[in-house]
Amino acid sequence: MMGRDAVDFTVSVVLPAAGSGERTGLPTPKQFCTFLNRPLISFTIETFERIPWIKSIVVVVAKESRDPMLQIVQQFCHTKVKVVEGGTTRHRSIFSGLQAFIESSEGPELPKPKVVIIHDAVRPFVDEEFLLKITLAAKEQGASGAIRPLVSTVIATTSEGFLDHSLERTKYRASEMPQGFLYDVIYQAYQRCSEFDFEFGTECLHLALQYSGTSAKLIEGPPTLWKVTYKRDLAAAESIIKESLSLSACLITGAMAETVELSSRLQKNLESHHMTLDVLPCIKENNELLLKTRNFIQISISGASLSETEEMVKVFEETKHALLYPVVIVWVRLCTDEATDIQKNVELKAIMELSMKVKRGNILLYCVQILYSKVPELWERSVERLTEITESLIRDRNPVLTGQMLQA
Ligand SMILES: Nc1ccn([C@@H]2O[C@H](COP(=O)(O)OP(=O)(O)OP(=O)(O)O)[C@@H](O)[C@H]2O)c(=O)n1
Numbered sequence: 527m528m529g530r531d532a533v534d535f536t537v538s539v540v541l542p543a544a545g546s547g548e549r550t551g552l553p554t555p556k557q558f559c560t561f562l563n564r565p566l567i568s569f570t571i572e573t574f575e576r577i578p579w580i581k582s583i584v585v586v587v588a589k590e591s592r593d594p595m596l597q598i599v600q601q602f603c604h605t606k607v608k609v610v611e612g613g614t615t616r617h618r619s620i621f622s623g624l625q626a627f628i629e630s631s632e633g634p635e636l637p638k639p640k641v642v643i644i645h646d647a648v649r650p651f652v653d654e655e656f657l658l659k660i661t662l663a664a665k666e667q668g669a670s671g672a673i674r675p676l677v678s679t680v681i682a683t684t685s686e687g688f689l690d691h692s693l694e695r696t697k698y699r700a701s702e703m704p705q706g707f708l709y710d711v712i713y714q715a716y717q718r719c720s721e722f723d724f725e726f727g728t729e730c731l732h733l734a735l736q737y738s739g740t741s742a743k744l745i746e747g748p749p750t751l752w753k754v755t756y757k758r759d760l761a762a763a764e765s766i767i768k769e770s771l772s773l774s775a776c777l778i779t780g781a782m783a784e785t786v787e788l789s790s791r792l793q794k795n796l797e798s799h800h801m802t803l804d805v806l807p808c809i810k811e812n813n814e815l816l817l818k819t820r821n822f823i824q825i826s827i828s829g830a831s832l833s834e835t836e837e838m839v840k841v842f843e844e845t846k847h848a849l850l851y852p853v854v855i856v857w858v859r860l861c862t863d864e865a866t867d868i869q870k871n872v873e874l875k876a877i878m879e880l881s882m883k884v885k886r887g888n889i890l891l892y893c894v895q896i897l898y899s900k901v902p903e904l905w906e907r908s909v910e911r912l913t914e915i916t917e918s919l920i921r922d923r924n925p926v927l928t929g930q931m932l933q934a
């Protein structure tokens with residue numbers, strides 16, 4: 527497949543995000559519903575923002591959402607974004623987005639792109655490879671669109687609500703997003719389309735065919751292109767993102783024989799559960815490795831200070847490593863002998879204070895205590911429990927459990 531260097535022309539994106547999300551039944555429009563401390567729309571924007579050959583992103587929001595959207599842009603450092611106001615229907619919103627590239631009385635707008643990608647803001651899972659296919663096809667053919675096989679059969683009903691006939695499913699496809707267009711093709715189509723199209727239409731590809739005589743190239747996309755429409759879709763999106771964050775971790779073993787031995791057992795268990803691990807004795811001078819993942823497991827002997835954890839936190843704060851996704855630190859405290867209550871309280875106080883402080887920077891600090899046992903079966907069982915707890919903390923990223931002394 528052609529690579530990024532094939533994109534030797536300007537590409538911009540229009541993200542319609544001015545809907546009210548009625549079908550979720552939630553008071554907040556779904557594009558602004560949050561998980562992992564971030565609104566859904568920010569995840570979609572990030573998907574496009576990290577692609578170097580995409581020059582600008584026009585986000586189209588309802589008038590009342592303009593200021594909240596500008597705050598999101600600032601909070602999550604979305605640098606390629608311009609926010610414009612949408613309309614009462616999706617087509618009106620998309621047309622508003624396209625007009626952001628046209629000179630206006632308020633002065634120069636965004637540079638007009640050769641190709642414009644139109645993508646629903648509530649479809650957060652799109653990858654660069656597929657976007658490249660859509661973009662290059664749009665450049666060649668004038669228009670392109672993502673399609674997916676139909677899951678349910680399409681039927682036509684009589685006016686009395688009875689079956690009239692069913693369509694042969696193999697002949698039809700579901701039209702999804704992203705879609706790509708030569709800018710002039712889709713802009714002209716919107717200039718020519720009818721009020722009926724603006725009011726009741728849902729398909730940009732149809733407008734390109736009807737009003738610009740351009741038949742879109744259809745490209746089958748991956749199943750990840752689905753649109754968040756119902757409340758259950760928000761839960762599904764959150765679960766998919768959390769799963770994608772929990773695939774790797776950095777295991778910091780410490781230098782003592784006991785912590786290295788525990789690290790080795792934990793590494794074996796986590797890798798057998800398909801987690802990819804980078805293993806370090808300590809974090810000094812390994813900043814680039816620190817920025818490879820957002821999950822850290824730090825093994826230390828009870829009584830050890832949190833200074834190394836604080837060093838890690840400093841690196842994350844300086845690099846804004848936790849800006850877009852929470853960073854998880856699981857501080858494993860290996861007890862080789864029974865600590866006094868005073869020692870436990872001192873440690874517990876230290877971990878609670880530090881966890882509250884770093885949570886404001888989107889860093890989730892957990893503590894798990896494991897008692898060393900000379901009895902192999904008991905020790906094995908404790909390490910198994912430590913593995914399960916560690917996996918759960920990384921997967922679920924539950925802020926409620928931060929700062930607690932969990933027991934493996
Ligand atoms: N007037 C509108 C209506 C919809 N959209 C956007 O178009 C995308 C797909 O539309 P849909 O899933 O139908 O969103 P809503 O219209 O918000 O959903 P509902 O029909 O449940 O209200 C969404 O990102 C939505 O914000 C838009 O920009 N302007």
Ligand SMILES: O=P(O)(O)OC[C@@H](O)[C@@H](O)[C@@H](O)CO
Pocket residue numbers: 616646701702703728729730753755
């Ligand atoms: O119809 P809705 O407003 O739910 O969502 C818009 C979808 O129709 C649209 O994204 C695709 O069908 C491609 O045009």
